[in-house]
Amino acid sequence: MKALVTGFEPFGGEEINASIEAVRRLPARIGAVEIVTAGLPTSYTRSLVALEAAILRAKPDVVLCVGQAGERAVLRVERVAVNVQDSRIPDNDGAQPMDTPVIPGGPAAYLATLPVRAAVAALHAEELPAELSMSAGTFVCNHVFYGLMHLAATGKHRFRAGFLHVPPLPREKDAPSLPLDDIVRGITTILEAAGKDR
Ligand code: PCA
Numbered sequence: 001m002k003a004l005v006t007g008f009e010p011f012g013g014e015e016i017n018a019s020i021e022a023v024r025r026l027p028a029r030i031g032a033v034e035i036v037t038a039g040l041p042t043s044y045t046r047s048l049v050a051l052e053a054a055i056l057r058a059k060p061d062v063v064l065c066v067g068q069a070g071e072r073a074v075l076r077v078e079r080v081a082v083n084v085q086d087s088r089i090p091d092n093d094g095a096q097p098m099d100t101p102v103i104p105g106g107p108a109a110y111l112a113t114l115p116v117r118a119a120v121a122a123l124h125a126e127e128l129p130a131e132l133s134m135s136a137g138t139f140v141c142n143h144v145f146y147g148l149m150h151l152a153a154t155g156k157h158r159f160r161a162g163f164l165h166v167p168p169l170p171r172e173k174d175a176p177s178l179p180l181d182d183i184v185r186g187i188t189t190i191l192e193a194a195g196k197d198r
Contacts, residue, residue, distance in 0.1 A: 001033050001195055002034045002035075002059070002060045002061050002062070003033050003034070003035055003060055003062040003063070003191050003195075004036050004037070004055060004060035004062070005023050005066065005191070006038045006144075007019035007022065007023035007037070007040070007066050008067050008068065008141070009040070009041055009042055010042070011042035011092055017042075017068050018068045018166050018167065018180070019066040020039050021169065021183075022066065023037050024037065025184050026188065030191050030192060030195070031195060033192070033195045036058040040065070041092060042092045043091050043092050043093045043140065044085065044091050044095050044097060047140055047144050048144060051148060052147075052151060055151065055155075059157055061159055061160065062114065062159060062160050062161065063161040063162075064114065064161070064162055064163070064187070064190060064191065064194070065141075065144055065145060065161075066163070066165075066166060067163070067164075067166070068165070068166055069141070069167070070167070070175075070176065071176065073129060073177060073178055074131050074178075075123055075130040075165070075166055075167075075186045076133035076165040076166075077119045077120050077123070077130065078112060078116075078133050078135075078136040078145060078163040079111060079112055079116050079132055080109050080110075080111060080112075080135060081109060081110045081149050081163070082109050082135070082138065083101045083109065084099075084101065084142070085097040085098070085099075085101065086098050086138035087139055089139075091139075102147060102150075109146075110149030110153065111149075112149070113152060113160040113161055113162065114160055114162030114190070114194050116132055116162060119189075121193075122189045123186055123190070126185060126189050128182055128189070133165065136165060141163065160194065162190075164186070164187065166183045166186065169183075
């Protein structure tokens with residue numbers, strides 16, 4: 001089994017994005033799962049182009065996209081991607097779409113096809129803070145998650161896919177965060193769970 005795992009470049013004026021830092025530290029293999037990684041720009045116009053190119057290159061069985069979300073110190077296994085773009089802040093190209101669909105005419109939502117509940121249970125078994133999340137927001141992460149699931153549902157190359165939101169790395173006192181090692185272990189645990197459920 002081959003898995004493509006992606007992380008995002010920093011956004012919103014920050015210098016670090018925990019998602020790409022963690023993805024870069026993944027080993028080349030986790031048990032029977034071969035790991036390929038890619039970085040995505042935090043850009044509405046460029047992210048899905050980069051993701052589709054990485055998928056066509058790697059031809060993975062599983063795709064896990066990872067992004068950073070600042071509000072809580074938990075790993076959020078996303079269940080639902082919605083066909084809505086509504087930006088609180090500009091992306092890295094200065095674009096700030098509001099009230100527009102990711103894909104005009106596409107379904108209102110797609111559901112992750114990775115075993116989300118088993119993934120959360122596996123994370124809890126590793127004593128990592130984790131929850132099943134019903135919304136990946138309406139910014140670039142949801143845009144990529146929706147585009148990913150649309151590709152999985154309609155493209156020629158078939159694969160299972162999902163999205164994980166991770167907290168920022170520890171920096172300011174009292175801000176929600178998770179150490180890098182825990183985030184790497186969390187991603188590894190989800191890929192192991194996906195490898196078991198085939
Ligand atoms: N998080 C943003 C986009 C890139 C990232 O890492 C989001 O949650 O939409």
